[in-house]
Amino acid sequence: MNTLYVNSGSSRPGKDDGEFTASDMLKLLRDHLGILFLFIGVAAALAASYAFLAKPIYSSDVVVRVDPPDPNALGIAPQNQQQMQQMSQTVNQIAPAEISVMQSRSVLEPVVKQFHFDVRVKPKTFPVLGQIAELFAKKGHLAPAWLGLDSYGWGGEQLQIGRLDVPPGLEDQKLDFVLLDNNQYELRDPDGDTLLRGTIGRPATANGVSILVNHVVGRPGMHFDVTRLNTLDAIALMKKTMKVAESAKDTGVVQISFNADDPALTADVANALGQAYLTAAVQARQANDTKTLEFIRGELPRLESDLKKAEGNLSAFRAKSQSVQPINEAQAYLQGSIVSMQQLATLKLQRTQALQKFTPSSPQVQNLNQQIAELESSNKQIQSRFDSMPASERQNAELTRDARVAETIYMGMVNKAEELSVRRASTSGGAHIVDNALRPYRPVKPNKSLVIAAGTGLGFFLGTFFIFLRRHAMIGVTDPMFVERRLSVPVLGEVLYSRQQAMLDHEIAVSPVEHAPLAYSGAQNGSAPKALPHVELPEHDAFAMPHVAETHRDARVLATRYPHDPAVEALRAVRTELYRDLANAPNNIVMLTGPIPSAGKSFVAANLSVLLAEIGLRVLLIDADMRRGHIASFFKQSNPGGLSEVLKGEMALGDAIRYVGVPGLSFMSCGGYPENPSELLMMPGFRNMLARMSDQFDLVIVDTPPFLVVTDAAIVASDAGSTVLVLRSGIQSEEEIEETVKKVQRSGGRLVGSVFNAIPRRPSNRRSYGYAAAYTSTFKPVN
Structure with a gap:
């Protein structure tokens, strides 16, 4: 008989082919709760192990307030609104600029040298067992050796190196420091050859290597890995352990944070960073004041000559015309042009000073040129409104204006020179510390509850992902x-x-x-069965x-x-x-x-x-x-x-x-x-x-x-x-x-x-x- 495939119609109504709903997801997770809980348990256990066994990291910060730049660097206060806005923008931009200075080599290198961050010291430990033993050891308290392996570190070892200088070829190379009897030690190169022998507490020099070992806690025969880092590498590593950020936007208050596993060291380094920045800020301000003072002193003779000339011209004109003060119309002209000409003279001086540091095509010089052009255009408009004024009265007003502008600029520059002479001798200014760093008592990392919660969540995610991956990768069909x-x-x-x-x-x-x-x-005795009748x-x-x-x-x-x-x-x-x-x-x-x-x-x-x-x-x-x-x-x-x-x-x-x-x-x-x-x-x-x-x-x-x-x-x-x-x-x-x-x-x-x-x-x-x-x-x- 040859019958075709039939559908009895008893198929239960189902979802569209390939559709995977939320209920299917929950069903899949319920069916594999054992796998899911296994992932969660393992991840939570690993997270808890890390949270309780990892070295605690402490953080300490110093707060520094950056002083805004001098808005009247030449002793002539700006008068127009545009200059006021530019100074306000300069104040807002000072914090980001100073943050870059705080992370510069000139600030970090002295701290690296002070705390010997360019020298790395690590006791040689036995694989796995050594790391486990270190978790239970106390710093400075030498732990007993396991399995009689005295040459390895088992926790509590210390090696303090006050100075280490090596040839460029040995930078970033692991040197073998071997502690000997009677406070003696030996330093070997990566090939095992002896570089020098020395005594703890005394400088030692040989083969281009200079070292001073201040203190050692260890057993004779113990080995330490000592690495003299390149200065740039040491600074780069230090940047990873510090953070510099503005406390609040546009306030000029900057927070310098440093992280380490030693709370005392954390506070000391943070304060050192703050002091290093203050030193750099004072030096930069003194250098800038010196340049400004030199510029002012160079301009004062010319300004004095311009003042005498302007006053002489005014006196000669008044004596000839027998006039003392300008009339009312001339007074209005005089009042408007004095402010404009004083601003124009100030901008020209600023351009002269800027050309000593920047090229004519630089944005700073171009910006000043634009402002000068705008003021000159404004002066022409002011003068055009007084074209009908008598020539004598107008000349009187112009000479009076020139004399007053020259006097204002000259006296402002003289006063500024005296101020800079006094300020240049000061050892403060530019920035000051608001809060010194204090020794922290609670670690910032690891956050035990957060780490365990994150580990649990990660375990749930990985378990769910594995279950879904296993479902899609499984060859066999499990769903009827x-x-x-x-x-x-x-x-x-x-x-x-x-x-x-x-x-x-x-x-x-x-x-x-x-x-x-x-x-x-059928057959018996092993014989084949015979064909029987139906x-x-x-x-x-x-x-x-x-x-x-x-x-x-x-x-x-x-x-x-x-x-x-x-x-x-x-x-x-x-x-x-x-x-x-x-x-x-x-x-x-x-x-x-x-x-x-x-x-x-x-x-x-x-x-x-x-x-x-x-x-x-x-x-x-x-x-x-x-x-x-x-x-x-x-x-x-x-x-x-x-x-x-x-x-x-x-x-x-x-x-x-x-x-x-x-x-x-x-x-x-x-x-x-x-x-x-x-x-x-x-x-x-x-x-x-x-x-x-x-x-x-x-x-x-x-x-x-x-x-x-x-x-x-x-x-x-x-x-x-x-x-x-x-x-x-x-x-x-x-x-x-x-x-x-x-x-x-x-x-x-x-x-x-x-x-x-x-x-x-x-x-x-x-x-x-x-x-x-x-x-x-x-x-x-x-x-």
């Missing part, structure tokens, strides 16, 4: 809904993994077959033979040993679905197959046959896997004397049918493994045998080899009225399941559904088997 959503193949039942079945599998593997088939009358099968009553009624108690079938196991209950649901579908099937032959081996076809076939027989059906179970069939072992029987012998004509059909002790159930083993199983199945005898068995029994269940491995299942599928696909959770891939479904269709089989076998008991499906457990929690094996 995939078959329904993607392939529209109904899932007849979801069979949970059974521990009892695992014990039965172990029993089958370790226990030999105890007896031969009950109705087998006989009529016994009537229904004969399948409940009294002399074999007790055999099922010893069968290794879950449905007979543990009839109330949740897996058996799930198979009863499969029995219901299958029995309901038989009304629509072309015949009563049901084939069980799967994509690949180890899906559990034989387990499902044997238990399903027992359950169908329990409802009063005459069931014949045929093991058609003539390659690896082993259903006979479930009933403690052997394979020979079954299907292969019948198809080869070596045994009569009636003699190959066995009785396994379950009322209504008959069994035909696969027989001995032949060399040509596919050819035997393609012979007309197999189809005729199935047709005859279909007439004699209410239901014929045929267990076949995997569909994707050999062609045997495809041969049987065309003769079976129903095909059930047995899948095992996590074994077969999506592609394998899809290919199996396609091959069943191409072979003419009628696929009625699938059975998802050996589903792990997970929290997300606890509800499904929880009810069964409530009814079967007290079940015991049938004796």
